[in-house]
Amino acid sequence: KGGKACFISDPDGQKLHEMLMKSGIKFDVDYPANRDIQYIHKMVEDRDIYYFVNLGLAHIETQVTLQGNFNLEGLDPLTGEKQKIVAENMKDKVSDSWVTNVKLDLKPYHSLFLVEKKKR
Secondary structure, three states: OOOOOOOOOOOOHHHHHHHHHHHOOOOOEEOOOOOOEEEEEEEEOOEEEEEEEEOOOOOEEEEEEEEOOOOEEEEOOOOOOEEOOEEEEEEOOOOOOEEEEEEEEEOOOOEEEEEEOOOO
């Protein structure tokens, strides 16, 4: 039925990530492999909500690519305050679908919600 199987000798997160990237599968969230970054993506009342957390000791600045054309706002989960985010919407050259690139800036043991603004 068109499925594929792959063998990874001595598997680890980086090797698995590389194999998945070679598969051509599009992921809803993509960022450079970093075991200290974790995320959850949920849909609530027709809005996308992403939660990113830095579980490590180092400050992390990285780009995250979200599949879709989003108008997002950042929220600090500890204070509820809005956080300025840097985001760019563009068409993916390969798939011709919309992606939103977001610059994440997470201090050690901090997190951030990215919430899609309500559509009018």
